[in-house]
Amino acid sequence: xxxxxxxxxxxxxxxxxxxxxxxxxxxxxxxxxxxxxxxxxxxxxxxxxxxxxxxxxxxxxxxxxxxxxxxxxxxxxxxxxxxxxxxxxxxxxxxxxxxxxxxxxxxxxxxxxxxxxxxxxxxxxxxxxxxxxxxxxxxxxxxxxxxxxxxxxxxxxxxxxxxxxxxxxxxxxxxxxxxxxxxxxxxxxxxxxxxxxxxxxxxxxxxxxxxxxxxxxxxxxxxxxxxxxxxxxxxxxxxxxxxxxxxxxxxxxxxxxxxxxxxxxxxxxxxxxxxxxxxxxxxxxxxxxxxxx
Amino acid sequence: xxxxxxxxxxxxxxxxxxxxxxxxxxxxxxxxxxxxxxxxxxxxxxxxxxxxxxxxxxxxxxxxxxxxxxxxxxxxxxxxxxxxxxxxxxxxxxxxxxxxxxxxxxxxxxxxxxxxxxxxxxxxxx
Numbered sequence: 001x002x003x004x005x006x007x008x009x010x011x012x013x014x015x016x017x018x019x020x021x022x023x024x025x026x027x028x029x030x031x032x033x034x035x036x037x038x039x040x041x042x043x044x045x046x047x048x049x050x051x052x053x054x055x056x057x058x059x060x061x062x063x064x065x066x067x068x069x070x071x072x073x074x075x076x077x078x079x080x081x082x083x084x085x086x087x088x089x090x091x092x093x094x095x096x097x098x099x100x101x102x103x104x105x106x107x108x109x110x111x112x113x114x115x116x117x118x119x120x121x122x123x124x125x126x127x128x129x130x131x132x133x134x135x136x137x138x139x140x141x142x143x144x145x146x147x148x149x150x151x152x153x154x155x156x157x158x159x160x161x162x163x164x165x166x167x168x169x170x171x172x173x174x175x176x177x178x179x180x181x182x183x184x185x186x187x188x189x190x191x192x193x194x195x196x197x198x199x200x201x202x203x204x205x206x207x208x209x210x211x212x213x214x215x216x217x218x219x220x221x222x223x224x225x226x227x228x229x230x231x232x233x234x235x236x237x238x239x240x241x242x243x244x245x246x247x248x249x250x251x252x253x254x255x256x257x258x259x260x261x262x263x264x265x266x267x268x269x270x271x272x273x274x275x276x277x278x279x280x281x282x283x284x285x286x287x288x289x290x291x292x293x
Numbered sequence: 294x295x296x297x298x299x300x301x302x303x304x305x306x307x308x309x310x311x312x313x314x315x316x317x318x319x320x321x322x323x324x325x326x327x328x329x330x331x332x333x334x335x336x337x338x339x340x341x342x343x344x345x346x347x348x349x350x351x352x353x354x355x356x357x358x359x360x361x362x363x364x365x366x367x368x369x370x371x372x373x374x375x376x377x378x379x380x381x382x383x384x385x386x387x388x389x390x391x392x393x394x395x396x397x398x399x400x401x402x403x404x405x406x407x408x409x410x411x412x413x414x415x416x417x418x419x
Contacts, residue, residue, distance in 0.1 A: 167402060218309055218313070227308050228308060228309045228312065231307045231308045231309035231310070232309050234307060235307050235309055235310060235380075235401075235402075238307075238353065238380050238401075239380040239401060239402065241380075242353070242379065242380030242381040242382070242401070243380065245381050245383060246381065246382055246383050249383040249384065249385070250383070250384065255383070255385065258353050258381055259353070260306055260353050260354055260355045
């Protein structure tokens with residue numbers, strides 16, 4: 001999930017813009033990690049050393065690893081180890097930005113350092129996903145300051161991200177949630193959760209985005225906006241809320257009633273008390289998760 | 294697998310979920326007859342009319358939910374073979390579905406292999 005968080009971090013800091021993010025997300029599945037990127041991430045080489053080896057590579061037809069070993073920056077064992085290391089996808093995302101000239105290897109080195117510091121992750125490794133790290137990142141970057149910080153809200157966001165990764169496509173970036181006064185909807189789906197209060201959850205997007213989203217969720221290609229596309233959007237929302245209901249029941253012994261999902265068209269969503277918009281940026285478009293409570 | 298004349302009632306308010314279930318069953322074998330219901334009330338009526346061999350039942354549905362429909366169908370036919378297919382699977386809901394006589398529970402989104410297992414177990418010797 002770190003890739004998604006890092007995209008948000010880069011946007012928030014103005015290091016990248018949304019178009020650059022769109023482009024990078026669209027290419028991430030076809031891109032391959034380079035040894036130099038890995039070496040910086042592992043702290044084995046500095047950005048300057050990587051740049052130096054890349055420069056040599058442009059003049060001599062040799063592999064990056066050979067050059068780095070010859071110059072004493074890496075050992076043969078380190079090169080072999082890196083080939084077999086599982087590296088988080090956010091490193092790949094950063095590499096695409098370097099390739100696109102959005103930032104340099106030197107910036108990449110600093111960004112990872114700042115990111116860990118700001119998220120207070122210095123004690124954690126980012127190489128394998130860790131529940132405590134994810135919770136911390138959600139609270140750090142996806143918390144709406146006007147809302148109450150509680151484990152159930154945090155759980156909902158985590159389940160949303162996990163469900164998108166598992167059932168739709170992992171190459172997305174969640175933008176920072178915002179409290180809004182109203183949200184005009186042309187097409188969307190909605191589902192109500194009832195416990196002590198009512199929570200109205202919605203997914204809004206344009207029809208083209210809905211078709212792409214539904215195709216990925218249903219694992220079949222929809223080339224027109226039809227009843228299956230609508231059903232896929234409803235099914236995803238129902239799935240997400242279903243998972244939430246089960247988790248809340250298991251962890252907090254609280255029962256939540258779930259109403260059937262429904263379609264909404266040409267309405268303006270208003271808050272019961274608050275209205276929160278959590279935009280999710282995919283390369284094929286943006287979906288808005290909107291919660292009113 | 295030969296599913297000739299095996300009647301399958303698929304009850305889900307999602308047209309996509311019904312299609313995916315029908316596709317999954319069709320991959321298990323040929324000859325099944327499908328009946329579709331989009332809510333619990335329709336499922337009860339279609340059960341009476343068709344006496345299906347197996348029912349796939351969603352839980353969260355408009356008009357009459359899956360649990361109520363399950364209870365009614367069981368009161369009409371205590372031998373009804375009903376499989377609950379839902380994204381909501383709290384312990385209490387599972388317990389309730391089993392108490393009401395559901396034979397199995399499949400968490401959505403399901404894998405085709407889960408449907409195949411059920412058909413092999415129930416109709417493998419057909």
